[in-house]
Amino acid sequence: MTENALHTAGRQAAATATGTPAGSASTSGAGTSTVVGPPPGTGGRPPRPTLGRRAVAVADSLWRPALVLAALFAAWWFVAAQEYVPNYLVPTPGQVWTTMTEQWSELARHTLVTLYETVLGFVLAAALGLAAAVAIAYSRTLDKALYPIVLFAQVIPKIAIAPLLVVWFGLGLTPKVILAVLIAFFPVVISGVAGLRSTDPELLDLAATMGAGPWRTFRKIRFPNALPHLMAGLKVAVTLAVVGAVVGEFVGASEGLGYVLLLANGNLDAPLLFADLILMSAIGIVLFVLVEIAEALLIPWHASRRAGVSLTTS
Amino acid sequence: MTAAPARTGTAIGMAGLTVRFSTRRSQTTALDDVSLDIEPGEFVTIVGPSGCGKSTLLKIVAGLVRPTSGEVSLLERPVRGPQKEIGFVFQKAALLEWRGARANILLQAEMRGMDRTKAARRADELIEMTGLTGFEKALPHELSGGMQQRVALCRALLHAPPVLLMDEPFGALDALTREQMNAELHRIWRETGTTVVLVTHSIAEAVFLGTRVVVMSARPGRIIRTFPVELPAHRDYAQVMSDPRFDRLATDLRGLLGSAAANH
Structure with missing residues (x-):
């Protein structure tokens, strides 16, 4: 299920990048008007995320797992280098x-x-x-x-x-x-x-x-x-x-x-x-x-x- | 029951339609001896309590459900399998979520193998007519319920069907959007002259839109009465709502539906 977490993080990042809170997908209930008119200048579509924004989104979703991995790697290095476990094993x-x-x-x-x-x-x-x-x-x-x-x-x-x-x-x-x-x-x-x-x-x-x-x-x-x-x-x-x-x-x-x-x-x-x-x-x-x-x-x-x-x- | 009499100019003919569903434990009669003739250009609304087989009736006309007994004809031809000469609108918009509004409307053309340029022109007309301009590329999840239903309506009208079947098309919309859609549907019906059969729970909707209102009883579904709607062909929503004839008919219907529900 880690990939789901990644998606969520990515989505949130993308949403913040476009300036829209992720949770505002449906503001139904009291809302009644249907014809809002096309958003200005976009021809009725939200702007596609640019390459830079995508990079930000990817980076945002990656840094946490990367940090954990780095910590594990450091622990491995430390244990092996100090020979707490013999090197023919680790x-x-x-x-x-x-x-x-x-x-x-x-x-x-x-x-x-x-x-x-x-x-x-x-x-x-x-x-x-x-x-x-x-x-x-x-x-x-x-x-x-x-x-x-x-x-x-x-x-x-x-x-x-x-x-x-x-x-x-x-x-x-x-x-x-x-x-x-x-x-x-x-x-x-x-x-x-x-x-x-x-x-x-x-x-x-x-x-x-x-x-x-x-x-x-x-x-x-x-x-x-x-x-x-x-x-x-x-x-x-x-x-x-x-x-x-x-x-x-x-x-x-x-x-x-x-x-x-x-x-x-x-x-x-x-x-x-x-x-x-x-x-x-x-x-x-x-x-x-x-x-x-x-x-x-x-x-x-x-x-x-x-x-x-x-x-x-x- | 014998076959529907082939009267000239009958858009839909139903004679002695009966539908029984058998489940493992019991047999239920959904429709019981329903006969109804609909002329071309009519707007027939069907009201009745939940589960009275209204939707089943529409599906029989579309050829999606076979009646246990009875005969249906569409445009003078007996209904044997799924019918192509119709447009069908469901309560849910039932759009393809990977297609934009315009592409969803054009699904009708692709499935039928219609001429591309003609279909595209027709789609643009319908988009303009239903106020979808500016949302041609929007995916269904980006549209409100009302807008989604407009797309479904355009899709059903793309091939200019002589008969439009609508199964509680506005049931999931909020009251204001619903009124707006009613007014629009009325205008579209006047402009296209399509024969429409609309199933609804809303008495106001049935009276405002219909040239005839058919009232059905609770299960097993029977036609209790048919009311002609004595309102002008060209109707304005606000005016109709304050018209005494509207009030009278709505009161009659409400009384009838109340007693229909109480008897079962």
Whole structure:
């Protein structure tokens, strides 16, 4: 739920930047006038936040978590440097940095492998999950046949399937991607079905009286309406895809960050372990931010993403 | 009941409409033997207590709900599935929240595959007529309830439908906005000559707007009486409100609705 907090902070910042209190979205009740007339000079739209204001908003939402992180980092440095814990267990940030730079070319190669597996798994999970969601939302038969299985399949610990996948598909790319797909698929289906089902029935009635076929209704009404749900599911899915890829590498691989992690573990190479962990987290963070950006571009209109500005009251 | 007699010039014909909903435990009759003929250009308002099946009646005319028995015809053709020759306005504006006001109005054109330039011109006319000028790009959440309902009305009128069905369109608005919208709807009806069927809870709204007021009973919904409204075709809101004929009819309706509610 940290991202929600981030949004709220961002929204408040954006609102203060435009000089409007965030809470003034609806001043209904006593307000009765409807025709207020277009706000002067803006053609009826609030001014779009400028780049500078956006930067301020981002900075405002980031400084608090950044401060906490800095404090944790300082604590780590202090503990490691004073050797309260031996360095072969907890290396100093300096040692991790040295390992990272010295073995950079190797680490970068493994990072790319894991990144590739993750992205491939995520994209496949998103495509398959959306297709399944559409099938479930549109067909009563498929809803009854598929949905219980999808829900039940979630009970199977997918990580436990990993050895089986290695037996079936060998040590290459395939088992990792499959595992990533299996893990990331579920949140996409659930959010997709919830999104597609959340369409206002009156809108569907309306579409029927407009004589539109199912494809047009899907494209113009149901799919855009499902996007906010779907994007939330995709954000969960992308972080899970990393888990899938790494676990797949644990079980049997000759490259990738999961493989490096096992190697470093066997050698008691704590600095390499830490460097590896940092790179894994970086993959997750970067992909998450990319999905966030996609969300901001796709659904700027949604309640979770807008500053509270209304043009007319009541 | 036999099929609606195909009289020439009937915009909507309903004959012996009965609707029963069966739930697991019980069967309820929502509408019971409703027959009503509406001429082109009429403005028929339907009043009745909550849950009397008024909305169901509109949905049957639109072809969205099938009656258990009875016949409906729209523009002389029997209603079998969802009808395209109508504009429908709900109590909620039911706008697409990712589209601006103008784009929401143009949804009608896109869904129907209407000619783009023609639709755009028509949308601009409607925007001007309903006082939405300046808010063309505003998203629904940036608009007040009244403005949202104007957008919904424009959307329903974009394809110049011969019949407009309105299901408590102003029910969620405050009293002042509602009066304003009533006056506007009256003007639009006069200017376009559309046949309108409007379902409402408000006696004042029913009398001010209607050329005929249909009163329905509580569940099961039946037509108790139909009143012709003896007011001039061109009505001014303030004048109508102080007109003795308005008072008389409103009193009659109130009495009838009171007794209708008390009997059930």
